Amino acid sequence: MSIAVELPALGESVLEGTVARWLVKEGDRVELDQPIVEVTTDKVDAEIPAPAAGVIEAIVAAEGDVVPVGGLLARIAEGASATAAAPKPATAPAAKPAAAEAPKPSAAPKPAPAAAAPAPRATPVAKKAAAEGGVDLRAVEGTGVGGRVTRADVERGGRAAPATAPAAAAAPAPAPREAAPKRAAAASAPAPERPAFRADFGHYAIQEGDKVVPMSPLRKLVAEHMVYSKLTSPHVGTVAEIDLGGVSRLRSAHKDRFAETQGVPLTFLPFVVHATVRALREHPALNASVVGDAIVEKKDVHIGIAVDTEKGLVVPVVRHADRLSLAGLAAAIEDLSARARTKRLSADELKGGTFTVTNPGRQGNLYGFAIINQPQVGILRMGEIVKRPVVRTVDGNDAIVIRPMMYLALSYDHRAVDGAPANGFLHRVRELLEEADFDL
Amino acid sequence: MAQGIQIDWLGRVPYGDGLELQREAVAARRAGGCGDRLLLLEHPPVVTLGRSTRPENLRTPRAELLARGVEVHEVARGGDVTYHGPGQLVGYAIVDLAARGLADVHAFLRALEAALGEAAGELGVAAGTLPGMTGVFVAGSAPPRKLASIGLGLRGWVTFHGFALNATLDPGDFGDIVPCGLHGVEMTSLARELGEPGDARLFARTRDAVTRVFAERFA
Numbered sequence: 001m002s003i004a005v006e007l008p009a010l011g012e013s014v015l016e017g018t019v020a021r022w023l024v025k026e027g028d029r030v031e032l033d034q035p036i037v038e039v040t041t042d043k044v045d046a047e048i049p050a051p052a053a054g055v056i057e058a059i060v061a062a063e064g065d066v067v068p069v070g071g072l073l074a075r076i077a078e079g080a081s082a083t084a085a086a087p088k089p090a091t092a093p094a095a096k097p098a099a100a101e102a103p104k105p106s107a108a109p110k111p112a113p114a115a116a117a118p119a120p121r122a123t124p125v126a127k128k129a130a131a132e133g134g135v136d137l138r139a140v141e142g143t144g145v146g147g148r149v150t151r152a153d154v155e156r157g158g159r160a161a162p163a164t165a166p167a168a169a170a171a172p173a174p175a176p177r178e179a180a181p182k183r184a185a186a187a188s189a190p191a192p193e194r195p196a197f198r199a200d201f202g203h204y205a206i207q208e209g210d211k212v213v214p215m216s217p218l219r220k221l222v223a224e225h226m227v228y229s230k231l232t233s234p235h236v237g238t239v240a241e242i243d244l245g246g247v248s249r250l251r252s253a254h255k256d257r258f259a260e261t262q263g264v265p266l267t268f269l270p271f272v273v274h275a276t277v278r279a280l281r282e283h284p285a286l287n288a289s290v291v292g293d294a295i296v297e298k299k300d301v302h303i304g305i306a307v308d309t310e311k312g313l314v315v316p317v318v319r320h321a322d323r324l325s326l327a328g329l330a331a332a333i334e335d336l337s338a339r340a341r342t343k344r345l346s347a348d349e350l351k352g353g354t355f356t357v358t359n360p361g362r363q364g365n366l367y368g369f370a371i372i373n374q375p376q377v378g379i380l381r382m383g384e385i386v387k388r389p390v391v392r393t394v395d396g397n398d399a400i401v402i403r404p405m406m407y408l409a410l411s412y413d414h415r416a417v418d419g420a421p422a423n424g425f426l427h428r429v430r431e432l433l434e435e436a437d438f439d440l
Numbered sequence: 441m442a443q444g445i446q447i448d449w450l451g452r453v454p455y456g457d458g459l460e461l462q463r464e465a466v467a468a469r470r471a472g473g474c475g476d477r478l479l480l481l482e483h484p485p486v487v488t489l490g491r492s493t494r495p496e497n498l499r500t501p502r503a504e505l506l507a508r509g510v511e512v513h514e515v516a517r518g519g520d521v522t523y524h525g526p527g528q529l530v531g532y533a534i535v536d537l538a539a540r541g542l543a544d545v546h547a548f549l550r551a552l553e554a555a556l557g558e559a560a561g562e563l564g565v566a567a568g569t570l571p572g573m574t575g576v577f578v579a580g581s582a583p584p585r586k587l588a589s590i591g592l593g594l595r596g597w598v599t600f601h602g603f604a605l606n607a608t609l610d611p612g613d614f615g616d617i618v619p620c621g622l623h624g625v626e627m628t629s630l631a632r633e634l635g636e637p638g639d640a641r642l643f644a645r646t647r648d649a650v651t652r653v654f655a656e657r658f659a
Contacts, residue, residue, distance in 0.1 A: 013546045374624060
């Protein structure tokens with residue numbers, strides 16, 4: 001019989017793990033409970049023990065693979081334990097708790113003081129069998145390690161005592177996980193957990209009917225970064241109104257030929273990035289980082305481009321953006337965004353940005369202030385490009401004309417940059433875009 | 441089921457010996473030969489590099505560190521670079537999470553943070569967690585000032601590694617590394633936050649507070 005080794009649910013917020021190192025290879029004989037693979041998750045490294053004695057039949061997940069909880073790591077061909085003298089285990093090997101028993105958190109047996117009949121510990125397989133067979137786990141005597149209920153126990157118990165059906169339904173984890181009680185359990189101590197800071201602004205108790213969506217690792221990373229950035233940098237926002245008439249004319253005149261010769265569409269974004277890098281060259285204070293007690297103005301200009309993907313926000317970096325022509329920028333941005341969306345970016349392509357441009361681009365986006373991408377000190381956020389009536393001097397007379405206008409919002413780190421230089425930089429970006437002196 | 445946690449002070453233990461101690465303690469715990477344990481100790485100066493350590497996070501060349509008597513260890517763990525040294529209270533938590541009905545490593549991380557926060561509070565430093573970050577930070581500090589780092593290993597459901605609480609060590613000792621690869625986080629110590637000399641008395645008080653809080657919370 002072949003036993004699946006799956007990535008156990010290590011915690012409520014652990015959704016996947018990366019296979020770090022195999023400690024065995026295919027064909028190796030393993031003992032029950034022998035660590036066979038190391039998996040790293042956020043902040044925790046776990047060694048997964050063999051759920052059964054036998055021979056490694058197949059290693060399914062290679063080192064470096066990201067495996068979701070419940071995902072298959074390997075298969076073990078169940079066999080006699082290497083210690084031949086040991087009595088053949090009577091219980092199904094899949095019942096071994098350590099690795100296989102990875103109860104979904106809400107199903108995890110919690111010390112339930114005062115509960116008359118706490119749910120006994122049981123393996124997931126046993127729980128499933130109990131649920132399917134309508135067996136009340138509390139009525140089953142566990143013979144597994146540490147008294148855990150195994151599938152064999154359930155099968156025996158199920159025949160002996162066909163328990164009330166609804167009781168069993170409680171065994172497998174129901175979907176919504178309750179955060180608040182879980183936290184209380186986490187402290188595992190009588191003393192109530194203290195709030196992180198002096199004030200506790202409350203928790204939301206999940207109610208029936210609420211949809212609970214666990215954060216993906218990317219979502220958590222984004223969340224962590226945003227909180228960190230806001231705590232680190234005093235953000236100041238400033239907005240410029242930019243007349244994109246010149247750029248718009250240039251773009252209309254060239255976009256078909258550009259798409260043909262360059263193979264990428266000519267959008268407004270490369271124009272904005274091009275103007276930004278030129279302005280950064282003239283205003284290095286914005287192309288900087290705070291390092292300890294120093295402000296470091298960087299010699300290179302690498303521009304992060306925020307890209308919204310199905311999985312969430314990623315910010316690939318156009319390296320040496322100041323060395324690229326407009327066409328080069330357009331091609332680099334197109335390439336990085338396309339690969340961000342198909343998840344084919346390397347880790348290096350997400351690192352090392354010195355300034356960021358974001359273009360949320362949806363309709364109805366007048367302007368808004370982005371959060372600084374640490375450890376940078378500034379980020380530009382493009383608003384929607386809309387035709388607006390504006391006043392221009394035409395032949396010496398004021399006239400109302402219609403222009404494609406955009407609000408461009410700069411968020412900057414007031415630790416490193418004051419208002420005047422920040423506005424000087426933004427104004428320069430505006431000038432460059434309005435002059436529309438781009439080589440095409 | 442009698443639980444409790446046995447807390448031992450082991451004194452100054454070289455890093456490599458500490459790994460071996462943990463390996464043995466985990467094996468014993470998994471075999472059911474002992475209950476949960478918290479091993480408290482301090483390490484001689486050592487920089488440890490995790491599997492995902494980026495070279496730029498080690499600021500000082502390895503040869504120079506060795507010349508100064510700082511050991512450098514590569515450890516089969518995730519995470520980035522860390523520093524341990526005298527004046528830092530290290531706690532190896534050998535806890536069977538399944539036996540505690542707490543089969544959730546992140547919940548356990550949070551429990552460690554809460555316990556360390558309480559211990560720091562008793563010593564007079566208001567400390568807590570920061571959303572999205574692991575570790576214990578001085579309450580309301582910006583940029584965040586970190587008092588304790590936490591990192592766990594798991595073999596089956598038994599934990600190892602644990603925490604490193606900066607009691608009296610000079611936060612300047614972290615100068616050779618970018619702790620945990622976190623730029624912008626400052627390392628601090630209880631001594632610095634209290635404005636007290638980082639002497640053996642404060643270290644002993646820290647150890648006592650941690651011992652008491654853990655004994656109570658993991659009773």
